[in-house]
Amino acid sequence: MREFGGGCQCGRVRYTARITDTQAYLCHCRMCQRATGSPSAAFKNLARADLVWESEPDWYASSPVAKRPFCSACGTPLGFAYNDSDRLDLTVGSFDDPSPFYPTENFGVESRQPAWEDTSHLPAKAASDHEGTIMRWQAAGLKVPS
Ligand SMILES: [Zn+2]
Ligand SMILES: [Zn+2]
Numbered sequence: 001m002r003e004f005g006g007g008c009q010c011g012r013v014r015y016t017a018r019i020t021d022t023q024a025y026l027c028h029c030r031m032c033q034r035a036t037g038s039p040s041a042a043f044k045n046l047a048r049a050d051l052v053w054e055s056e057p058d059w060y061a062s063s064p065v066a067k068r069p070f071c072s073a074c075g076t077p078l079g080f081a082y083n084d085s086d087r088l089d090l091t092v093g094s095f096d097d098p099s100p101f102y103p104t105e106n107f108g109v110e111s112r113q114p115a116w117e118d119t120s121h122l123p124a125k126a127a128s129d130h131e132g133t134i135m136r137w138q139a140a141g142l143k144v145p146s
Contacts, residue, residue, distance in 0.1 A: 008071035029108025039116035043089035
């Protein structure tokens with residue numbers, strides 16, 4: 001059992017999660033695609049009892065059966081929860097350190113976007129090596145965030 005911190009991009013919503021394993025999954029369903037703006041949503045499922053909201057999220061009722069926590073100030077999608085479940089999902093990207101998590105399952109595969117799943121063969125560039133990005137951050141008197 002390890003504690004993981006996480007939250008939204010602006011820092012208004014914060015949580016601490018007690019994690020027993022770092023297995024996670026991808027949901028490819030259309031509702032998750034819309035809710036995250038991404039071809040799939042990476043989620044870590046855990047018991048509600050193992051999650052403490054240090055500052056409360058907003059909740060969007062995305063259907064009559066489920067709600068999605070998010071931050072109304074910055075828009076970060078934070079998870080998914082069935083109304084009648086004692087478990088819920090947190091978005092892997094909202095953890096302060098998402099690197100320990102890895103996918104073990106695909107869900108909602110009827111809406112799968114295969115072109116986005118394995119991009120390892122595509123050209124790769126670090127944001128910190130991109131001239132336009134460096135210029136804009138330098139003009140703001142800052143370094144490119146990693
Ligand atoms: Zn926020
Ligand atoms: Zn979904």
